[in-house]
Amino acid sequence: MTPGVRLILLGKQGAGKGTQCVRLSRHYVVPHIATGDMFRAAVKSGTEAGRLVKRYLDAGELVPDVIVMRVVADRLDQDDTKARGFVLDGFPRTVHQAEALAALLSPSDVDVVIDLEVPTGLVLQRLASRRVCSACGANYSLDSPPKFDWTCDVCGGEVVQRGDDTEVAIRRRLKLYEVATAPLVQWYLGRGQLEVVDGVGDADTVMARLVAVVDARRGIRAESP
Numbered sequence: 001m002t003p004g005v006r007l008i009l010l011g012k013q014g015a016g017k018g019t020q021c022v023r024l025s026r027h028y029v030v031p032h033i034a035t036g037d038m039f040r041a042a043v044k045s046g047t048e049a050g051r052l053v054k055r056y057l058d059a060g061e062l063v064p065d066v067i068v069m070r071v072v073a074d075r076l077d078q079d080d081t082k083a084r085g086f087v088l089d090g091f092p093r094t095v096h097q098a099e100a101l102a103a104l105l106s107p108s109d110v111d112v113v114i115d116l117e118v119p120t121g122l123v124l125q126r127l128a129s130r131r132v133c134s135a136c137g138a139n140y141s142l143d144s145p146p147k148f149d150w151t152c153d154v155c156g157g158e159v160v161q162r163g164d165d166t167e168v169a170i171r172r173r174l175k176l177y178e179v180a181t182a183p184l185v186q187w188y189l190g191r192g193q194l195e196v197v198d199g200v201g202d203a204d205t206v207m208a209r210l211v212a213v214v215d216a217r218r219g220i221r222a223e224s225p
């Protein structure tokens with residue numbers, strides 16, 4: 001394993017971006033940057049930014065690009081991401097955000113953008129079953145609960161249903177994915193940066209597919225002049 005990789009994981013809500021990005025971040029020893037997690041943490045800590053974004057999260061709406069870009073630019077400017085790279089989860093989510101990211105990283109760029117593909121019927125099942133730690137955000141599901149009484153295996157926090165995993169907010173999030181985020185797949189395809197990975201199967205199987213694709217791309221990058 002060699003550190004120093006810059007990845008973007010795209011995929012519908014419930015595709016398994018968070019689940020796989022935690023693993024990819026450990027595997028490649030790079031920070032996991034998840035805009036949704038950052039916004040939920042801001043809401044929880046009651047900061048002004050948190051108060052600003054709460055209504056968007058609760059409704060399943062996209063947070064305005066200007067706020068998102070400020071948060072991401074600050075994070076990408078930190079020493080760990082500059083030195084080691086990153087895995088981006090939930091960002092970019094619009095073509096405008098992708099253009100802003102490309103400008104931020106220029107003249108360099110990300111190594112690969114992966115579209116984690118899962119049918120809508122399956123993501124709906126996964127979201128209905130998802131439970132998360134209210135303290136550290138670790139992911140569980142009704143099929144894969146914590147070991148003891150909905151208490152987080154990692155930090156001992158209470159494991160609950162996420163606030164935006166309501167039927168109305170899920171419907172809105174999936175609609176926005178089709179309208180605002182799906183065009184990103186075409187945008188990255190046009191730039192020759194896209195790989196599509198099948199996200200159906202158990203988490204270990206999906207992770208093995210992701211690592212194979214990332215390592216193949218890094219091989220391509222190493223061979224290019």
Ligand code: AP5
Nearest residue numbers: 013014015016017018019035036063090126130141202203
């Ligand atoms: P965010 O937190 O990013 O939520 P999301 O996009 O709705 O995606 P999810 O986190 O629901 O899905 P996931 O793909 O991570 O799935 P997971 O791994 O949990 O964003 C939340 C909100 O923040 C947005 O709605 C928006 O308001 C705002 N926001 C964030 N970024 C923004 C941006 N860039 N611009 C504007 N607004 C932004 O998996 C789901 C479930 O499936 C889990 O229970 C998991 O255990 C299970 N599972 C995962 N993989 C498998 C598998 N292989 N087999 C079986 N079960 C599995």
Ligand code: MG
Nearest residue numbers: 017018019036
């Ligand atoms: Mg997530």
